[in-house]
Amino acid sequence: MREQNVTGMTVEIKALSKTYRKNNGTVFTAVDNVNLAIHRGEVFGFLGANGAGKTTTIKMMCGLVAPTSGRILLNGCDTGPERGNAMRQIGVVLEGTRNIYWPLSAWQNLMYFGRLKGCSGRALNERSEQLLRELELWDRRNDIVRNFSRGMQQRIAIACALIADPPILILDEPTLGLDVEATQIMKALLQRLAREYQKTVIITSHQLDVVQELCDRVAIIHKGRIIADRSLAELLALFGQGCYQIKAKGNFANLEKNLPGDFSVTEENGTVLLTGPISSQAELYGLLLKIREQGMTLIAASPIEPDLEEVFLKLVKNKGGEGQRWRHAKLC
Ligand SMILES: Nc1ncnc2c1ncn2[C@@H]1O[C@H](COP(=O)(O)OP(=O)(O)OP(=O)(O)O)[C@@H](O)[C@H]1O
Numbered sequence: 001m002r003e004q005n006v007t008g009m010t011v012e013i014k015a016l017s018k019t020y021r022k023n024n025g026t027v028f029t030a031v032d033n034v035n036l037a038i039h040r041g042e043v044f045g046f047l048g049a050n051g052a053g054k055t056t057t058i059k060m061m062c063g064l065v066a067p068t069s070g071r072i073l074l075n076g077c078d079t080g081p082e083r084g085n086a087m088r089q090i091g092v093v094l095e096g097t098r099n100i101y102w103p104l105s106a107w108q109n110l111m112y113f114g115r116l117k118g119c120s121g122r123a124l125n126e127r128s129e130q131l132l133r134e135l136e137l138w139d140r141r142n143d144i145v146r147n148f149s150r151g152m153q154q155r156i157a158i159a160c161a162l163i164a165d166p167p168i169l170i171l172d173e174p175t176l177g178l179d180v181e182a183t184q185i186m187k188a189l190l191q192r193l194a195r196e197y198q199k200t201v202i203i204t205s206h207q208l209d210v211v212q213e214l215c216d217r218v219a220i221i222h223k224g225r226i227i228a229d230r231s232l233a234e235l236l237a238l239f240g241q242g243c244y245q246i247k248a249k250g251n252f253a254n255l256e257k258n259l260p261g262d263f264s265v266t267e268e269n270g271t272v273l274l275t276g277p278i279s280s281q282a283e284l285y286g287l288l289l290k291i292r293e294q295g296m297t298l299i300a301a302s303p304i305e306p307d308l309e310e311v312f313l314k315l316v317k318n319k320g321g322e323g324q325r326w327r328h329a330k331l332c
Pocket residue numbers: 020028030048049050051052053054055056057
């Protein structure tokens with residue numbers, strides 16, 4: 001029976017672990033005590049470097065890999081004892097364009113996947129038409145999918161994943177291989193699914209600019225463990241405090257050794273860029289003074305906003321995750 005969903009979360013992952021036994025008999029932990037709670041109507045980015053444990057976690061959510069321990073509740077249904085019900089709560093696009101049948105038309109794909117998921121008759125026809133119109137593919141419904149662009153194939157895969165109207169949509173690299181325009185269409189579509197239809201949209205992606213534009217919240221997994229789980233705004237703010245970039249011209253050789261250790265110095269087309277943490281106005285003025293004393297010409301000094309890529313790299317490089325955030329926050 002479905003567990004009453006009183007938490008307002010459509011996905012709850014509790015103490016989830018997965019271990020594999022290697023050929024030499026040692027045990028390898030791919031996913032290590034992961035806890036996540038994802039809201040209805042949220043676009044959630046699940047990030048990690050290669051081999052971090054994203055796919056293993058997603059596969060456990062999709063019932064493709066059995067957890068070693070822990071629980072996954074999808075809209076209140078436990079993927080263990082209530083696998084069938086739990087699977088009805090999700091639509092999954094794991095390998096994008098490979099999720100659909102290329103020799104079939106768009107319409108035939110929807111009929112096929114719809115029937116596979118227990119839909120039939122008028123309801124299936126109406127749902128298919130609605131999805132194809134929504135995804136601006138209605139005019140191409142009778143065309144063979146093989147001849148579609150990658151972006152269109154990806155949209156058909158999403159339509160097939162949504163055919164039974166699940167509350168949760170999971171997508172692995174939804175914008176991989178798409179051009180700029182198709183990427184924009186995909187981002188707008190996923191955002192609309194979350195905002196207008198209150199779907200919980202979970203994406204994995206290595207394209208951090210896409211994640212930054214698209215996601216409300218981000219979790220970062222590293223060596224099987226969650227090292228950050230926050231709203232995007234919080235994550236960026238956490239790492240953005242007091243970070244400055246100063247532009248100047250002139251010889252910086254002597255200045256470099258007098259800079260605080262966390263500062264980086266680069267030169268671009270004759271302009272020297274000094275980037276690093278500044279904790280107070282006094283510290284900023286002191287540094288500007290040093291630059292002038294050096295005989296350099298000051299061009300500009302401005303606070304900088306970190307992007308998700310910087311935040312990701314800092315967290316992953318320092319491995320300690322948010323537990324050490326104050327130390328990292330200084331490393332602008
Ligand atoms: N069936 C398996 N047997 C043994 N080890 C596995 C198995 N599946 C995954 N692993 C290991 O578990 C770790 C996590 O793999 P996973 O595929 O979840 O990473 P990922 O974050 O999805 O990486 P990528 O971004 O490269 O897809 C890796 O070290 C991988 O080699």
